[in-house]
Amino acid sequence: MKSNNGMIGKSIPRIGAIERLLGKPLFSADMELDHPLVLKVLPSDRHHARILDIDTAEAARVEGVVEIFTAEDIPRNHLTGIINKDRPLLAKNKVRSKGDAVALVAALNIHAAETAAKKIHVVYEDLPSVHDPEEALKNHASKVHEKGNLLFTRKIKKGNPEKAFEACAVVVEKTYRTSFLEHTYLEPDAGAGYLDPDGNLVIIASTQNPHYDHSELVSLLGVAPEKVRIVQAATGGGFGSKLDLNVQGFIGLALYHLKRPVMCTFTREETYRMTAKRHPLKMVFKTGADENGHLMAMTAKMICDTGAYGSYGLAVASRAPVHATGPYEIDHVDVECRCVYTNNPFAGAMRGFGVPQAAFAHESQMDLLAEALGMDPLEIRRVNALKAGHKTATGQLLNGSVGIDQCLEAVKPHYENALKTWLHGETDFAKQRGVGLGAMWYGIGNTGVQNPSTAHIEMDGEGRITLYTGCADIGQGSTTVLSQIAAAVLGISPDMLCMVVGDTAFTSNAGATSASRQTYISGNAVKNAAEKLADVLLTEGVDLLKRPKTDLMLENGFVVYKKDPDHRMPFSKIAARAAKRGIPLRWQGYFDPETVPLDPETGEGVPYATYAFACHVALVTVDVLTGEVTVHKIIAAHDVGRAIHPASVEGQIRGGAAMGVGFALMEEYDPSTTRSLKDYHIPTAMDMPEIIPIIIESSEPTGPFGAKGVGEPALIPTAPAVINGITNAVSARIYHLPANLERVLEASIQSGKFTMKEVA
Amino acid sequence: MDTYSVIPIRFTLNGDKVSIEAGAHETALTVIRERLSLKGTKEGCGMGECGACTILVDGKSVNACLMAAPQLEGRTVMTVEGLGREGKLHPLQEAFLEHHGVQCGFCTPGLLMSAQSLILETPRPTHKQVVEAISGNLCRCTGYQQIVDAIQYGADKTGGEE
Amino acid sequence: MLTHPAYARPETLYEALLFLKTHGIDTRPLAGGTDVMVDLRAGKLKSEYLLDISRLKELQGIGLSKDGLSIGAGVTISEIYNSPLVAKNAPSLIKSCAFFGSPQIRNVATIGGNVGNASPSADTVPPLLVHEARAVLASENGERTVALANLFEGPYRSGIRPDELLIRFILEPADGRFTDFQKIGRRKALAISRMSMALLADPKEDGTLGTVRLALGSGTPTPMRMEAVEAFLKGKRADRQTVEAGSRLMAEEMVRITGRRPSTEYKEKAVQGLFLRILAPLVE
Missing domain, CATH: 3.30.465.10 (Uridine Diphospho-n-acetylenolpyruvylglucosamine Reductase; domain 3)
Known part of the structure; x- marks a missing residue:
């Protein structure tokens, strides 16, 4: 079958961009419902405490209050969580962190809801709390959950690293630490709900996974699946945090009991207090190489603080060790990562699932080895870069797209030029320049587990085609990309497709918008559905055009005879005929990447069907007397397999680099002091340098038109590149992110760059 | 002098005369979103740290969340809804579309307002001026570059005209 | 909780002052709102009245x-x-x-x-x-x-x-004297000063400094002039040695006035860096 894929690789206007530019009411908080009740959550103000009593009597008397809910009011299962169900919608018996929801007020207006929330009297009995994961693993530590504080351990073992270290010319062992981070998507969590005329619960929400939300609501409320409908509203960023059930459960609970429209809009402060954070990791890395820089062995002990609840902690604790080698072949590996409960805010998915943290460590190690061996940092990466035919630490044979070499090659001229000229151009007496590299690899899709996507495509009797996908577009542009894929297969322009997206009443499960999986996995599901429909059109065309199927193609809404394009038949005629003859015009597509579960003891297996690769170069200037860092330029080469929509790929790369600059230099969520956007700094336009994206297309045989993914990879190499650049500038290394003013100045002092004598 | 828990407020919004009553505990943002149902102006933080609620007041960009509603009295206000007329895109909006300056879109209306404020003052802004003009508008998706490109291009297309 | 202060908009300064005479203790003046409205939102505004002075x-x-x-x-x-x-x-x-x-x-x-x-x-x-x-x-x-x-x-x-x-x-106008302001923030916009400094100095023809005025922000309980440092610099040549000695004195003075806090470790170094940056254009 021949298909016209002229739409692939074109940066067509984004679906939904015009409505956003006009300020149309697309987001959850913009919904206009008929006199909706307002919901307000009362969060715990204790780190760890038994709940002895919740007295809502005074609160209930506040004028305008309609109802106050506690855990008692949850009809069925009160626990939520996508991987392990451990997080109560409303706290039952005890609270485990200061963000735990204790009660929910429904009121006529926000003032009444806020007033009432303050008048709910909760009697707590404080329990000892634990805030450090290593402390939490000690015998005497207070148990956050009954089953104990160790949630999960992932081990990756290959060869015999301890023996291999003995043969190494150089071995580097260092400890790295990262901090809690806040996703800080611009749209605070929000949702709205109402009953449809049939009495079904309709919940419109800002979400990364409407079909998961649906299953949670069914579980919480104990209602039939068809009684709940989740509609994804325009979603103002997610970056992993909108994978959890943030407002949807509250809306469902109120709707279930009150049967009238409700809205729940978090303030920024509530979003900061009650939603997931990025896991802080402590990582002890030991890496050894021979005299030529070949990596011989590495070991790593990692511990991640998942706070009070698991959320995506298991995924983080799996991904970080699986990726701990970096995009390099190493024969001897022993990595262990433990995921631990504490009474800190819960940590969940955040762009990269632990890989950004791991990349900070493995890329620092690469530079340290290069330094010890007197090698160029690019050269040591090139020498060790994974290639097709290599085996990863989990024993996976890489045989598809492996574009790390091309990424390193692509940045080389920029890197060398920066070293040769830019590095020596500083004239300010207090400033030092540095150039740093950061490379990464990233498995597309969930780790060693099934994570299918489905899609439907339908042609009506007049030839109009509708694509149904449960894939949540949270700003990355998946709706546009999926439309391009379907259109390319069907030989039409994407704007001829009607798109139905993220509505559980009409779409089927496409899995989460996470793990950089939607282009690859949902793209394949869409392609699969479109191909089935295309096959019907071509087969029908044989009858109508009296030509063999192999000589037919789809173009501009026609089945066309290749040798004489004027000999053609419009889809509308084929559709009408097919409909009459009872030939199906609605098809389901399905794709699940082939993986092999990881062995619990050795980690052996195939965690992902394919990997994305990247390398960034960062040009930085450090003020050695104040610790201020300026990032001047980032060159970002990314192997994405195939860029279906190049402008979106570039947008992801630039946006990822911005998040990476924040991770490197300024972002830190301190559970005891970070309350609002005043306390948490993300990069502004003035903090961002020019970013030069370089798209590498090492086509992936199993990808739709060769595509892999880029969403998370975009962020991962930036922080290591910036940190390596700072090290290059001040001749001292920072092992704890963020490299804020204090840490950079300290590094400068340690290396003697702070030229003045100490103050007595 | 009288004091008011609510006070009549008359102002011009996107070219139309508006009369409402509001108190000092309300902000221009809640008036625009809740009373006047114009939802293009967003609340991202409520404390002037993100710029999602940026509107033009007498041609200057301000955070609607930091403006007490009674301070709107007599002012000429523009929100994103006033930029493109009758559903037609303003050149700035077209430039955002063309340069892929929109990802999730939540920061977009505020950015458009900051850009418009800049262009009213500086019809042909330099790259540096654009970056400074949007430095009070946080965006977590784009890394800003495609937005900056869009504004420069849009300014050229607008050519300084109103 | 949102408080509901009453709003008053005086037409004249006199009207405003009359109001404050009676209600001053219960009143918060409102101009740009960038602090007041943040306090209001946070429930920290306890005043009964907001006096809108933005149009006076x-x-x-x-x-x-x-x-x-x-x-x-x-x-x-x-x-x-x-x-x-x-x-x-x-x-x-x-x-x-x-x-x-x-x-x-x-x-x-x-x-x-x-x-x-x-x-x-x-x-x-x-x-x-x-x-x-x-x-x-x-x-x-x-x-x-x-x-x-x-x-x-x-x-x-x-x-x-x-x-x-x-x-x-x-x-007092600069009158051709050298003045500058420098600031350290955690980012390049929307940043509260981690530390800031202003300088007004009058280098004489013979290379010595006449007037020297130095003020420090975010280093002392309130922004203040650093008089001991000013006195040290006055009459001296702005050579490297003097400026470095001045920077150390600046740090000592800051610590003497403010005492040691967790932030001192950074600030006593950064204040020297900022001092050198602001004086650099005057160094021979």
Whole structure:
């Protein structure tokens, strides 16, 4: 079958961009419902405490209050969580962190809801709390959950690293630490709900996974699946945090009991207090190489603080060790990562699932080895870069797209030029320049587990085609990309497709918008559905055009005879005929990447069907007397397999680099002091340098038109590149992110760059 | 002098005369979103740290969340809804579309307002001026570059005209 | 919880002052709102009344007279930034305005609000201090003039009485002397000063420093002039050795005044860096 894929690789206007530019009411908080009740959550103000009593009597008397809910009011299962169900919608018996929801007020207006929330009297009995994961693993530590504080351990073992270290010319062992981070998507969590005329619960929400939300609501409320409908509203960023059930459960609970429209809009402060954070990791890395820089062995002990609840902690604790080698072949590996409960805010998915943290460590190690061996940092990466035919630490044979070499090659001229000229151009007496590299690899899709996507495509009797996908577009542009894929297969322009997206009443499960999986996995599901429909059109065309199927193609809404394009038949005629003859015009597509579960003891297996690769170069200037860092330029080469929509790929790369600059230099969520956007700094336009994206297309045989993914990879190499650049500038290394003013100045002092004598 | 828990407020919004009553505990943002149902102006933080609620007041960009509603009295206000007329895109909006300056879109209306404020003052802004003009508008998706490109291009297309 | 203060909009300064005479203790003046509205949202505003002084003509205007450069308390940061008169007579103040918050904040925030809030990190204060600014305050009883250096009583405590309003500031013009403002923030916009510094200096023909005025922000409980450092530098040549010695004295003075805090480890070094940066153009 021949298909016209002229739409692939074109940066067509984004679906939904015009409505956003006009300020149309697309987001959850913009919904206009008929006199909706307002919901307000009362969060715990204790780190760890038994709940002895919740007295809502005074609160209930506040004028305008309609109802106050506690855990008692949850009809069925009160626990939520996508991987392990451990997080109560409303706290039952005890609270485990200061963000735990204790009660929910429904009121006529926000003032009444806020007033009432303050008048709910909760009697707590404080329990000892634990805030450090290593402390939490000690015998005497207070148990956050009954089953104990160790949630999960992932081990990756290959060869015999301890023996291999003995043969190494150089071995580097260092400890790295990262901090809690806040996703800080611009749209605070929000949702709205109402009953449809049939009495079904309709919940419109800002979400990364409407079909998961649906299953949670069914579980919480104990209602039939068809009684709940989740509609994804325009979603103002997610970056992993909108994978959890943030407002949807509250809306469902109120709707279930009150049967009238409700809205729940978090303030920024509530979003900061009650939603997931990025896991802080402590990582002890030991890496050894021979005299030529070949990596011989590495070991790593990692511990991640998942706070009070698991959320995506298991995924983080799996991904970080699986990726701990970096995009390099190493024969001897022993990595262990433990995921631990504490009474800190819960940590969940955040762009990269632990890989950004791991990349900070493995890329620092690469530079340290290069330094010890007197090698160029690019050269040591090139020498060790994974290639097709290599085996990863989990024993996976890489045989598809492996574009790390091309990424390193692509940045080389920029890197060398920066070293040769830019590095020596500083004239300010207090400033030092540095150039740093950061490379990464990233498995597309969930780790060693099934994570299918489905899609439907339908042609009506007049030839109009509708694509149904449960894939949540949270700003990355998946709706546009999926439309391009379907259109390319069907030989039409994407704007001829009607798109139905993220509505559980009409779409089927496409899995989460996470793990950089939607282009690859949902793209394949869409392609699969479109191909089935295309096959019907071509087969029908044989009858109508009296030509063999192999000589037919789809173009501009026609089945066309290749040798004489004027000999053609419009889809509308084929559709009408097919409909009459009872030939199906609605098809389901399905794709699940082939993986092999990881062995619990050795980690052996195939965690992902394919990997994305990247390398960034960062040009930085450090003020050695104040610790201020300026990032001047980032060159970002990314192997994405195939860029279906190049402008979106570039947008992801630039946006990822911005998040990476924040991770490197300024972002830190301190559970005891970070309350609002005043306390948490993300990069502004003035903090961002020019970013030069370089798209590498090492086509992936199993990808739709060769595509892999880029969403998370975009962020991962930036922080290591910036940190390596700072090290290059001040001749001292920072092992704890963020490299804020204090840490950079300290590094400068340690290396003697702070030229003045100490103050007595 | 009288004091008011609510006070009549008359102002011009996107070219139309508006009369409402509001108190000092309300902000221009809640008036625009809740009373006047114009939802293009967003609340991202409520404390002037993100710029999602940026509107033009007498041609200057301000955070609607930091403006007490009674301070709107007599002012000429523009929100994103006033930029493109009758559903037609303003050149700035077209430039955002063309340069892929929109990802999730939540920061977009505020950015458009900051850009418009800049262009009213500086019809042909330099790259540096654009970056400074949007430095009070946080965006977590784009890394800003495609937005900056869009504004420069849009300014050229607008050519300084109103 | 949101409080519901009553709103009052005086037509004239006199009307405002009359109001404050009766209700001053229960009133918070409202101008740009960039601090007031944040407090209101956070439930920290306890005042019964918001007195909207943003339209009072008496608080507007920038002018130069024999008394000095006068800047109305109600003048916005943007207006200062765009004022050729300020650019000529107090360039360091312009520079502090360039890095102030964000464009949206600058368009409404007033210099009176920035000073009156008495934050240790108020960006406009160090430049005002090196220009020996005097604050003119008015009450129904009349006006009084206070040296800005004597206005602050502590962090977030100005010496403005409840019945008073800040009316204007009078600055000693730079008169061709060197002035500068430098700031360290955690990012390059929308950043509260981690530390800031203003300098006014008068290098003489023989290479020695005549007048030297140095003010520090975010290093002491309220922004203040560092007189011991000024005295040390005065009459000396701005050579590398002197400037380095001055930077160490600056750090010692800051620690002496403020005491040791968790942030001192960074600040006692950074203050030296900032000092060197601001003096660098004068070093031979």
